[in-house]
Amino acid sequence: MAYKSILTVVSTEGHQRQLEAAIEITRREDAHLDVFCLGVDHSQTGYYYAGASAYVFQESIDKAMAAAEDLEASVRKRLGSEDIRWSVESAVAQVGGLTTLIGMRARFSDLVVLTRPYSENASPDAEAVTEAALFEGAAAVLIVPEGKLPADFGSRILIAWSQSEEAMTAVRRAMPLLKAAERVEIAVVDPSPHGPERSDPGGPLCQMLTRHGVKAEIAVLARTLPQISDIISHRATEIGANLIVMGAYGHSRFREAILGGTTRNMLGKTQLPILMAR
Structure with a gap:
């Protein structure tokens, strides 16, 4: 058995090095790379005064959608010159909906490549994404510190x-x-x-x-x-x-x-x- 379907989840531009690690592993394994660009809505509508939540919710969704679209465009541009098989998809979810969203994609992947969920540079959603891949996706997860692989990785x-x-x-x-x-x-x-x-x-x-x-x-x-x-x-x-x-x-x-x-x-x-x- 080899890794033929590799998934990586990016939610910020700071995940560029994570993407590089995923590309390297995909090339090494002659696999297909799926990149999932995530826009996260962090709004908590229950905390706003009556009548305001709908406006705040829509504004937050719009920002998350714009962020996901920009991230997808950036990833497509980066992968355009690569000689590997790849696909890119983007979606928006609230924090509570990440589990199902990530779990469904991780479930059909041989390997999920992520960065450390507990570090100074980790995104606010990194922990939820990692746990969703492990628990709901039941996937093998490769955590790459700071998104960088050693030159002799796996030897x-x-x-x-x-x-x-x-x-x-x-x-x-x-x-x-x-x-x-x-x-x-x-x-x-x-x-x-x-x-x-x-x-x-x-x-x-x-x-x-x-x-x-x-x-x-x-x-x-x-x-x-x-x-x-x-x-x-x-x-x-x-x-x-x-x-x-x-x-x-x-x-x-x-x-x-x-x-x-x-x-x-x-x-x-x-x-x-x-x-x-x-």
């Missing part, structure tokens, strides 16, 4: 293996990249001796990947730092990895939003591309 991959269903889904979705990699490390952090793999953490996964021709090996890591995300990031840097593969949101989104979690911490801190799925 060395670290799998953050937690023996969970989400991690297994991410591995399966990442198989085209894993098979093409020069080296893949299955990193298991402080595994429980009573877990499903017991005394052989990562062993069954390594066997499965090896049978697919993946050059895989296992590293069992002690919990030397307070957060799992810090251990994973440190190990990725240590081995020179240029892609991390991991399951997303093993806990509920609400819990991670309030208490934090590995997914949220990784998306907020790491400078490496991450392929996530659940």
Whole structure:
């Protein structure tokens, strides 16, 4: 299996570098790139005095439509000189309607390319778009920090293996990249001796990947730092990895939003591309 349908969602002109990353991956995979230009209406009509909401709502919709049209024109101009297969579509939605809008498009994509949803430069809608692709779209999502891919992207991959269903889904979705990699490390952090793999953490996964021709090996890591995300990031840097593969949101989104979690911490801190799925 290869990635043949790649989707990227842009909502601001600042997503130009994200588009460049999507173009690069599309060319590499000989795929079709779908670009979805999003105009978001952030109005909250319930907060206006009687009679004013209709005017404010229409003005906000008009602005969102104009922004989406301008963005689509810009993307079409950029893609016009490319030798890849591509299509561009634009739409307008209120914040509450993003889930269905993005989820339906992500559902029929092999890979969704986005930037980090938790950073200083992230758009206000980045979190909603990312979660819609993961949950409603059930898609593999490649998060590219600051919209830039390493020159040797995918040559060395670290799998953050937690023996969970989400991690297994991410591995399966990442198989085209894993098979093409020069080296893949299955990193298991402080595994429980009573877990499903017991005394052989990562062993069954390594066997499965090896049978697919993946050059895989296992590293069992002690919990030397307070957060799992810090251990994973440190190990990725240590081995020179240029892609991390991991399951997303093993806990509920609400819990991670309030208490934090590995997914949220990784998306907020790491400078490496991450392929996530659940």
